[in-house]
Amino acid sequence: MEDFFDLYRKDRWPTIFCPGCGIGTVMNCFYRAFSELNLDQDRVVFVSGVGCSSRVPGYIRADSIHTTHGRALAVATGINLANPDLKVIVFTGDGDLGAIGGNHFINASRRNVEMTVICINNNIYGMTGGQASTTTPYNALSSTTPFGNKEYPFDLAELAVTAGANFVARWTVRNVKEIIGSMKKALTKKGFSFVEIVSPCPTGFGRRNKMGDPKQMYEWLKIKTVRREKTKSWDIDPVDLNIEGQISVGEFVERNRPSLAEVLRSIKPKIEQT
């Protein structure tokens, strides 16, 4: 795959994404990872729910399904189990995955269904105009938290680790090389793999939080990023996602449990033996 547009649908360009949005960077990283691995475009299914990041599969020139809000992982589970020979890749966001799809997220991680989930976490509902999500930092402003967000955010990556995912990584869009590296690991990993990318939404999140210029958002990501190993000292709260707090990044876990499809396939011979 030599060209970006071997993977993406040129006839759908330009995209709907706002200036300064991080999704384009993620799409570019994904193209690098996908093409460097030489994956077969005709043997991959792209799945998404609803939201800005869920529009990515619509731009990919492969079998792709843009499902209902929050249900991408459940649909992906059906695809993987009914045909385990196809690679399933999910693009989702913090609203789609952490709120309305939270139940499917923890259960797909627990079941270790073979799929790669790429979550573009921009800390806000961008598509609907900037409402607080489950990853909006404490005290951050949004159109539905005019007095500051009074709820503590989810740490999606830690959630996946705890729920049983085989591979979990988190980076910000600044860590382009690391994103590509982790995406390649995720795409070749058996079982459930999860890559979270903290990404700027200057339009929906930045403008209300004194970071309306994309440059300011990138600066924020730079200052707040801490390697996960360093958070282990417990001097820093590992789930402290305050706007003044920190974002822990790195590769969080690597396990090798067999995928659900593998386990289910082994049931049949047992029946035949008895």
Place this chain on the structure above:
Amino acid sequence: MRLPEGTYFLQGNEACAEGAIAAGLRFFAGYPITPSTEIAERLALRLPEEGGIFIQMEDEIASISAVIGASWVGAKAMTATSGPGFSLMQESIGYAAMTETPLVIVNVMRGGPSTGLPTLPSQGDVMQAKFGSHGDYEIIALAPATVQDMFDMTIQAFNLSEEYRVPVIILSDAEVGHMRGKVKVPEKLEVINRKIRTDKVWHDGFAYDESLIPSFPVFGKGSRVHVTGLSHDIAGYPRNDPEVHQELVIRLSEKILKNRDRICSSQIFNENAERFIVAYGSPALAAREVIRSNGSVGLLQLKTIWPTPEKQIIKIARQATEIIVLEMNLGQIYREIQRIACTAGCTKVRLFSKLGGVVHTPKEIAMFLKGG
């Protein structure tokens, strides 16, 4: 392997599971709920033997979502539930209608609203089956009345969903689901599979001919199709244009409605009668008992509920002086019958409604006919 030719003694829910396997079921996702759970239990045991997949999901929304995913890789897929679970599935039923995803949903109806009467039958979900999701769309709904129907109609449901690329709902009830009875499995069964295309379809993945039904581009065959619940053009790409949305929504309805007569099935008993009972599901069995000893009363048993079998209703309405509709709800299909019968000249349409999770008894029906 599907049940070989022969006569079996099965529970309604078991017959449904066996009918699904006979129709070629490859994927079942479900969530435990009374009174449909036996379908999942039977398939948990049977599907691995068939090389198929059974999975118990985290809820009913996940169940129907997984079924949609499985259908797009070409597997015949089904879920089974009851009232509360059926309510949860509504958004995805609309999604399946919009994306023309073939699948079967079994709703073993129980008393509602809300948690209601978990172990007892009702026919409270008839309108929800048709109008439960937002927007305009058509689905097909079938109403089994016997254990044999549970077997036969499950196969029919798969055939219809494959042919028309539409979700098909089996509106059973706790009575039929838990009833035990005789099932005759024939040697030969008619099984229909969706029309498939495997060419590169990324510019016309939803192209259709005069049948109005696009051929199905199975995922993983190089079709590179895009599927979305957004209003979309024939490429499958999201489009906001008024003409595109209008063309799509009208086609989704028309592909079913123009085939209404082919889809709909019903049975008329005592066809020369002047008074007619219209019934479906469990009450139809009681009605059959009544008309057996009373030749002056006829029975129209609806086997297809959606689309409404208009032709058959018009036929009896033309000759009937009175129509009595039996339903285990406060009158759902009753309004449809009333509307259609009026246009055919029969204005006396009465409802005999039963709630409380109890089916009409033949005696009660006879009393109602007498005007008691």
